[in-house]
Amino acid sequence: MRWTLKPKPEAGKLAVLKEALKVNTPIATLLLQRGIETFEEAKTFFRPSLNDLHDPFLMKDMDLAVARIEKAIANKENILVYGDYDVDGTTAVALMSTYLKTKYPLVHTYIPNRYDEGYGISYKGINFALENDFSLIIALDCGIKSVEKVAHAKKLGIDFIICDHHRPGSEIPKAAAVLDPKREDCNYPYKELCGCGVGFKLVQALASKDGETVEDLTEYLDLVATAIGADIVPIDGENRTLAYFGLMVINTNPRPGIKAILDQVEKTELTITDVVFIVAPRINAAGRMKHGNYAVTLLAEEEDDKARQYASEIDEYNLDRRETDKQITEEALQQIEANNEHDRLTTVVYHQDWHKGVIGIVASRLTETYYRPTLVFTRSGEFLAASARSVRGFDVYNAIEACSAHIEQFGGHKYAAGLTLKEENYEAFKQAFEDEVSKTIDRSLLIPEIKIDAKIDLKEITPKFYRILKQFAPYGPSNMTPVFMTENLTDTGYGKCVGADKTHLRLTAKQPNSTKSIVCIGFGMGDKYELISDKKPFKAVYSIDENEFRGNVSLQLKLRDIKT
Structure with a gap:
């Protein structure tokens, strides 16, 4: 282990903050390390308020998104709420669909199948919309790179509203509205919302048109807090406020689906860590082992008895997931040992029969074991699919992007990403990834800190x-x-x-x-x-x-x- 002592704050700032808050040196130090320098900033930090949340209309295209939904409602269009099968996606779909249904009945949900559709917007999903007369799709936690698919849908008479938080590519899809605070042309003050958080901002904007305030929307914040914890986004700024009040809802009056999960573990006062390790894995297990629809059904359910039944089914999927990821992790460790790859700076492993639903978890476990950027591949239809995980301080997304000549498609974040490639490109990619990491990584990052x-x-x-x-x-x-x-x-x-x-x-x-x-x-x-x-x-x-x-x-x- 590397021990790294953070630099001491500037003496003058430390003295001023200690005096203003009447706190000791360690507390003032912790605050300054988090960018909190004044009494007012400390007050906002220690006493979050829903009034701290930004105006949703500061987000690029928010006015267009609201106008398009209002038009759909006025014209009695069918609306399809579409989202990925992970926690961020399923909570976002549950949030958006349950809110819209309080205003308008013609709302349906769609979660792609992990195994034959994969992440993000799929042609199968667009065909489902066409066959069932949906003229508006609200895509949550996905879509920012789906330029061709959005264009294809438009030709079929289907509009998209995209609510995403992943990094855009070189081109923004030509949708009716694209909400993504990471767009270079978006001046929204906070850039680190999760997908469910972006969905919440759209709900906040729609509600404001009906004269509702953010206080009227607190019942949805248990979903937002769960997504913030599970998606490992920064818990500062607006995310801190959303997580703070979301945890309050989880601990006092959670929706029946979340309450049913908590009843299984007999936990009373939950922290965000508990959400990450208790609630999130069970929601995730539905998409990993069966279908993400089960998670949305649980999270949107209003009756306690049905919620308990759904939660029990999902708990079974979670037990299956545990067994599967344990077995695959053991096989991956054996593969690394057998290939004698200890001197590499990356871990890249593949087996055609590994369960696609757990390769991300296995990648995390291998990263903990060998502490280096890691990719775990399995077969997915005609391609190989991988989940990537990284070590603190190293951007695995950029490293994968540098190897894009060998890749069919990819997406993700600094520390977690996914990709697909043709099997014949696997060995070339594996070497290119090793070469790229060798060129760019600071070797000290390979020692846990x-x-x-x-x-x-x-x-x-x-x-x-x-x-x-x-x-x-x-x-x-x-x-x-x-x-x-x-x-x-x-x-x-x-x-x-x-x-x-x-x-x-x-x-x-x-x-x-x-x-x-x-x-x-x-x-x-x-x-x-x-x-x-x-x-x-x-x-x-x-x-x-x-x-x-x-x-x-x-x-x-x-x-x-x-x-x-």
Whole structure:
């Protein structure tokens, strides 16, 4: 592990903020690292308000999108709400369709089949619209690169409204409206919305025409928060506000579909991390193992009994998904070992029978194991399809784009992307990708990094300090859980390996010349016991959380790493 201590903020700014907020140095440091320099900015950060949300009409083409939907309603056109089969896409479809149905009945949903249509807008979906007399398709979390398909639909008399958040290509589709804050000609103040977030902005714009405010739309924010967490977009700016209020809905009055999922795990107070690891995998499992329609049906359901039935079915898909991804991960690891590819800077593996629905998860697991840009391929019809994952700091999308001569199509983000290619191009692509990464990656990025926010002493960890820290949530990219480092630690003598297989480390740490001691838990760190045994001095990197035992709540350090 590389330990990287973030630079100390400028002394003058630190002093001003400490005085303005009456906080200690670590708290002021954390705020300045997040770009918060004034009392007003801190107030917005700690006390989000729905009034912080931007005017949706600041987004390019929003007026055109609203006008086209109003025209469809006035002319009694059939509207098809279309979205991808992942969490961002299915939550967006559930949000848009349930909202529109409160105003207008002729609304239907369409999720492409992962296996015979793949990501994004498909010709099969357009044909479905043609055969069923849909003259307007609202595409969510996809479409920004579908220039030819949108043109094809237009010739058939079908208009598109695109709500996307992926990077556009060189040409924008000629749709009735294209909403994407990443368009170069879009001046919307916040660029990092997820697909469901862009859909919400369209709903906000439509609602404003009926005299409704954003407060009237809070019931939809559980969907937006779920998508924000699952799609790993930055949780700052507008996303922070949407996630904050969305979590509030999830924890107080979630829609029946989300409540049914939560009832299965008996979880009470959810964080955004819980949403990512509990809610999102179950929604995703529908599209991975069966069909994304099941997720939309669950999320749009209004009756509790039916929602529980749908959630139970989706939980079964999730159990299947777990078994499948475990098996494929083992096979991929064996393939890497057999090919003796340890000296490469990339991981690229392929098997024609791997389940397309889980190759993204497998790519993530391989990235965790070897910590290098990773692609996992399987057969998909006449092509090979891959999911790509990256290491922190390296743009895998750009690396794939540089190899586009070998690719049929691709899309995605900096850290996660997908592509298809012809089988005969696989080996050439594999080598081109290795060459491109070798040329462009900073080698230090291939060593896992722990970014440390501040160095502190144990005596600074007080209940008041932790109360303020909790208000930094919801955590995520651009606002990660604060990580601290403390030096000159020793165990009080009772440190030991714990857990059924003794893989975890538990100890009580103290510093010299201080009576303060605190319990530390290091999951999966049992092999580091020797570093702390016999009261050897060590330093630790950790986050702070609460431990509840027999009704008593106390602060503890959740260890990330320790060194002598």
